[in-house]
Amino acid sequence: MTDEATRELISRSAAGDVLAFEQLVRRFQSYAFALAMRLLCNPEEAKDVVQESFIRLWKNLNRFDQKKTFTTWLYSIVTNLALDRLRAIKRNRRLFISRDEESKIDETLDGFDLHEIHSQRELASIIKTLTGELPLKQRLVFVLRDLQDLTVEEVADVTGMSPGSVKTNLHFARRRIRRYLVEYYRVGSLES
Amino acid sequence: MNCDNYKRMLYLSRDGELSNREVEELTRHLQSCESCRLERERIGGFETTIRQLRLFTPVAENPELITDAILSSVRSEKSKTINLHLLERLLDMFSAPQVRIAASAFILLTTGTFLFQYITFFANIHALELAANSPVREAGEENVTYAVKSEQLQEIVQSREARQLLIPGAVKVRGGEVIVNRSDIASFLRSTRFRDLATSVAATILHLDKKAMDHFMDNLTGNVRSIPNHPSQGAHR
Numbered sequence: 001m002t003d004e005a006t007r008e009l010i011s012r013s014a015a016g017d018v019l020a021f022e023q024l025v026r027r028f029q030s031y032a033f034a035l036a037m038r039l040l041c042n043p044e045e046a047k048d049v050v051q052e053s054f055i056r057l058w059k060n061l062n063r064f065d066q067k068k069t070f071t072t073w074l075y076s077i078v079t080n081l082a083l084d085r086l087r088a089i090k091r092n093r094r095l096f097i098s099r100d101e102e103s104k105i106d107e108t109l110d111g112f113d114l115h116e117i118h119s120q121r122e123l124a125s126i127i128k129t130l131t132g133e134l135p136l137k138q139r140l141v142f143v144l145r146d147l148q149d150l151t152v153e154e155v156a157d158v159t160g161m162s163p164g165s166v167k168t169n170l171h172f173a174r175r176r177i178r179r180y181l182v183e184y185y186r187v188g189s190l191e192s
Numbered sequence: 193m194n195c196d197n198y199k200r201m202l203y204l205s206r207d208g209e210l211s212n213r214e215v216e217e218l219t220r221h222l223q224s225c226e227s228c229r230l231e232r233e234r235i236g237g238f239e240t241t242i243r244q245l246r247l248f249t250p251v252a253e254n255p256e257l258i259t260d261a262i263l264s265s266v267r268s269e270k271s272k273t274i275n276l277h278l279l280e281r282l283l284d285m286f287s288a289p290q291v292r293i294a295a296s297a298f299i300l301l302t303t304g305t306f307l308f309q310y311i312t313f314f315a316n317i318h319a320l321e322l323a324a325n326s327p328v329r330e331a332g333e334e335n336v337t338y339a340v341k342s343e344q345l346q347e348i349v350q351s352r353e354a355r356q357l358l359i360p361g362a363v364k365v366r367g368g369e370v371i372v373n374r375s376d377i378a379s380f381l382r383s384t385r386f387r388d389l390a391t392s393v394a395a396t397i398l399h400l401d402k403k404a405m406d407h408f409m410d411n412l413t414g415n416v417r418s419i420p421n422h423p424s425q426g427a428h429r
Contacts, residue, residue: 018266030252034251051258175203
């Protein structure tokens with residue numbers, strides 16, 4: 001549920017109060033950026049998506065359902081915009097980059113020590129290596145549940161999937177990521 | 193349920209992912225299945241790694257710049273919205289029934305008046321053109337001179353503009369009357385300069401509105417007399 005102070009800021013913003021909206025942005029911007037960054041693995045793309053998300057939020061504040069959580073609503077906007085970008089990136093990659101070049105790009109992304117993450121770039125690179133090849137649904141539920149730490153119900157709310165579908169996609173995503181961890185980072189082992 | 197199903201359940205071991213019944217079933221199975229117990233240990237290591245990734249939260253390098261960009265766009269959106277609201281309010285005002293009726297009445301009145309004046313003007317021109325095209329003088333008909341007693345007409349025919357446009361000798365002023373020979377009137381009406389004269393007179397000399405023009409025409413028609421004269425006399429030729 002949305003707390004009283006946030007609800008107050010939302011209704012003032014919906015009435016056109018930019019100062020109230022500024023407080024809302026300052027309070028939730030970091031959450032939006034973290035999610036966008038974990039999905040896109042690129043700080044510039046993430047920044048653009050955060051900006052676009054809050055502008056879209058401002059235009060649609062009147063439609064906010066007070067019974068829902070504000071973060072869930074914000075996350076669904078960020079997720080949709082990030083997915084649009086990921087689809088566009090995939091399309092462009094298919095059009096302009098050959099398979100050989102693609103594998104060269106991916107080689108440069110791994111090689112970091114998972115237990116010693118020092119920078120955003122390292123983290124982005126690791127997440128990209130682990131989730132980059134997943135189907136978008138699996139990537140989405142993994143990021144929302146395991147990295148953004150949302151509950152299964154919240155993931156279902158954000159993505160519009162059923163809780164059952166969230167769990168199925170989560171299972172497949174974790175299984176594949178576990179395999180990548182073993183292959184790329186020599187972390188753990190697979191069933192013999 | 194077989195081991196594959198239980199191994200699938202092992203991937204869903206975070207809070208709330210399995211129901212209480214599923215947790216109980218899995219616990220019972222693990223007590224009796226060594227292969228699944230080993231798999232659980234391996235997956236446990238995977239979960240620790242993911243937890244480490246989760247703890248590292250990505251942070252924007254310059255969050256203030258993002259906030260500023262958002263607020264700047266929002267302010268510009270807001271001003272656009274205000275302008276739209278003003279337009280909407282204006283349109284709402286014009287959609288009020290009384291305003292719509294008043295506006296329609298005004299438009300009808302203006303259009304009607306314009307059309308009436310336009311039609312009247314061309315009807316007059318048409319009448320003059322018919323007169324101009326009618327036979328001037330039948331064979332054997334007397335040449336007729338008209339005398340019009342009108343100070344206003346005198347003033348007009350003696351004006352500089354009229355002198356420039358009229359055929360020389362066509363019109364004379366004598367004894368307070370304007371004397372015009374019928375044949376001269378006809379040739380004058382036929383002349384291409386007639387239209388120029390009408391326009392010029394209306395605009396520069398008369399400065400008449402419709403009411404004053406009607407009065408002027410009444411005055412003319414009420415003060416015309418014809419002076420019969422024989423063709424042999426050729427008075428104005």
